[in-house]
Amino acid sequence: MSQTHTASDLVGAGHNRPASTALAINDLSVSYGAHAPVLHNVSLNVPDGSVVTLLGANGAGKSTLVRAATGLLDVHQARVVSGSILLYGQDVTAASASERVRKGMSQAMEGRRIFTQLSVDDNLRAGAITRRGGNQIRADLERVFDQFPELRERRSSKAGFLSGGQQQMLAIGRALMAKPRLLILDEPSLGLAPKLIERVFEVVADIKRSGTTVLLIEQNVAMALEASDLAYVFESGAVVASGPAAEVKNDERVKAAYLGGHAG
Numbered sequence: 611m612s613q614t615h616t617a618s619d620l621v622g623a624g625h626n627r628p629a630s631t632a633l634a635i636n637d638l639s640v641s642y643g644a645h646a647p648v649l650h651n652v653s654l655n656v657p658d659g660s661v662v663t664l665l666g667a668n669g670a671g672k673s674t675l676v677r678a679a680t681g682l683l684d685v686h687q688a689r690v691v692s693g694s695i696l697l698y699g700q701d702v703t704a705a706s707a708s709e710r711v712r713k714g715m716s717q718a719m720e721g722r723r724i725f726t727q728l729s730v731d732d733n734l735r736a737g738a739i740t741r742r743g744g745n746q747i748r749a750d751l752e753r754v755f756d757q758f759p760e761l762r763e764r765r766s767s768k769a770g771f772l773s774g775g776q777q778q779m780l781a782i783g784r785a786l787m788a789k790p791r792l793l794i795l796d797e798p799s800l801g802l803a804p805k806l807i808e809r810v811f812e813v814v815a816d817i818k819r820s821g822t823t824v825l826l827i828e829q830n831v832a833m834a835l836e837a838s839d840l841a842y843v844f845e846s847g848a849v850v851a852s853g854p855a856a857e858v859k860n861d862e863r864v865k866a867a868y869l870g871g872h873a874g
């Protein structure tokens with residue numbers, strides 16, 4: 611496994627990323643307010659068509675990295691101090707969140723930020739708001755319902771009446787309705803029962819099969835690594851290890867810190 615702070619040994623090199631890179635983060639440093647940076651020269655690559663996992667303890671910097679990628683730093687009074695963010699080869703470091711959505715990025719937020727007063731159906735349709743083509747949207751809606759039959763059963767219910775797990779499914783389904791090229795899943799298994807967690811990872815595999823690239827932040831390390839092509843390990847705002855997920859899974863430090871001493 612690579613122990614460096616860059617991922618250039620994994621896919622492509624330096625700043626001339628191949629067009630097949632969905633997301634490239636180059637030497638990124640981020641600060642909240644006037645404080646010292648909490649991300650330090652972070653570089654990572656999410657190859658098109660892959661599933662990439664970010665691992666790290668609480669406070670390691672994963673959410674900050676995601677906020678930088680999605681363009682939501684300013685909402686948190688944070689900013690890029692140095693470095694760049696490329697989405698499909700285009701520099702989006704200064705681009706708004708909505709511009710990034712238009713370029714194919716979508717995020718299913720941790721915390722189940724759904725519209726509780728709207729129906730399940732309307733929540734899912736809201737995910738497709740930037741798209742045209744009613745027939746395709748209806749077909750995608752059915753596909754989400756195939757993946758999450760419990761949502762189909764409750765399609766007319768207010769989303770606020772769903773269980774926590776069902777709301778989590780709805781958040782993922784809504785992000786899928788945007789038909790993203792790059793889907794960011796922030797703790798999709800958070801608070802779910804084991805059976806639902808398995809489902810979430812089946813859905814991740816399905817999303818990958820459909821050609822969508824996935825950036826995954828997960829506390830459920832063993833399953834996340836199983837589902838991923840590459841993994842990056844964050845510590846104190848820096849990438850301390852990275853490599854193919856199968857190698858990261860067998861790394862002694864990762865095993866000790868995240869896998870309870872075995873590779874699960």
Ligand SMILES: Nc1ncnc2c1ncn2[C@@H]1O[C@H](COP(=O)(O)OP(=O)(O)OP(=O)(O)O)[C@@H](O)[C@H]1O
Pocket residue numbers: 642648666667668669670671672673674675686
């Ligand atoms: N709104 C904020 N204002 C100031 N500092 C913040 C803010 N949000 C996060 N931080 C700091 O930035 C660092 C990275 O936090 P971040 O939330 O990115 O970590 P994380 O790996 O996502 O953790 P978790 O798994 O707990 O969500 C931490 O030191 C944290 O205290």
